[in-house]
Amino acid sequence: MSTHGDVHVEIERGIARVVLDRAPVNAFDRHFYDLVRSTFHKLSEDKAVRVVTLTGKGKHFCGGNDVNDFVDLDYEASVEYLAHVRLAFASIYECAVPVLGAINGAAVGTGIALASCCDVRIASERAKFALPEIDVGVLGGAKHVNRIATHGMTRLMMYTARRLDAAEAQRVGIADLVVPHDELTATVDGIAEEIARKSPAAIRLAKYGLNRTETMGLKEGYEFECTLTAAVRRTPEAREGALAFLEKREPSYAEDR
Structure with a gap:
């Protein structure tokens, strides 16, 4: 695996299982955004794929954006950088088949935006959700969250960077299902198999x-x-x-x- 990380894809019986793999917390740099975008574009074009599952390797779904990218990011560079971010998010939201987010741990910043772009979010009871951008000198992601969560909670998360546990995330609409951690994979696979049997x-x-x-x-x-x-x-x-x-x-x- 390169220092930029990797995106693993396994396709079986119409189900594409996508795993984000960038140690230690699956945080994104620009290269990783481009890798996710190209992965989902290919899956959209593959007529053998009927449904996609998306999760993170290890204890985290996605720990956000690599903050190292922000330290020396000026206005001109940020405009260009964020174009890559938007295209990566769009590739998931616009994927030609349903995308099931298997939220296995922290989904913060970029992670909660990625989760929001999925069609359905199934969360482990260990999952955490947050919009911490206000604390690291950037903004963004709230619009994606606002599609699925209450307006007030989205604003509260944006203004305070507070984290929600899985149960609270389900109450405000961010998580659709919450299951015991050791049942997450089986639950997501079961839903994926159900979708894959449809036309x-x-x-x-x-x-x-x-x-x-x-x-x-x-x-x-x-x-x-x-x-x-x-x-x-x-x-x-x-x-x-x-x-x-x-x-x-x-x-x-x-x-x-």
């Missing part, structure tokens, strides 16, 4: 639709969803799904044959 075409269209309609009003959003329903009906998987339901059997999609 690949429908799952990709569902992810696309959920992202596109997130900022739409009810009428506009539902009209857009209706166009996706029509698009699904053009796929052979749609008919197979309906027949399997009527015949009370598991569907057999093209990629399974």
Whole structure:
């Protein structure tokens, strides 16, 4: 592994398991942002991938940004640096298939933003969440958190840099599920396997639709969803799904044959 760290990917039966590996706390430098971006772009383009799980190696999900990068970062350099950050976050949020965040430990700064970009966050009871940027001379990440958490709690976290435990994070919407630490992998894998059994075409269209309609009003959003329903009906998987339901059997999609 280089000093910049590595992103490990294992693909099995449609499930891509992504592990962040940059000792000691999986903090990000610019190279690591680019590595995550390229990893998720490749996974989006891989038609064999139906769902992605994302976790950190060791005790932490992601300990934030490497603060060494900030010490001599002037205005011009920060503008260029943050472009790499935004593209990395976008690659997860815009991944063509669902991304399940397996939050195995600390998810602070960059870590909580990464988690917020996932479709679903399953947290270990040991997980911690924070927006500590105010203490290290930077800002950012709160907008991602504000998508899923209450406005007041997002602001409180941003202004104070306080940490939330997993139970409190679940109460305010940051964590969707909290499980015992030794059950995290099995729980996330179980959800991933459930998603992987669905129609690949429908799952990709569902992810696309959920992202596109997130900022739409009810009428506009539902009209857009209706166009996706029509698009699904053009796929052979749609008919197979309906027949399997009527015949009370598991569907057999093209990629399974």
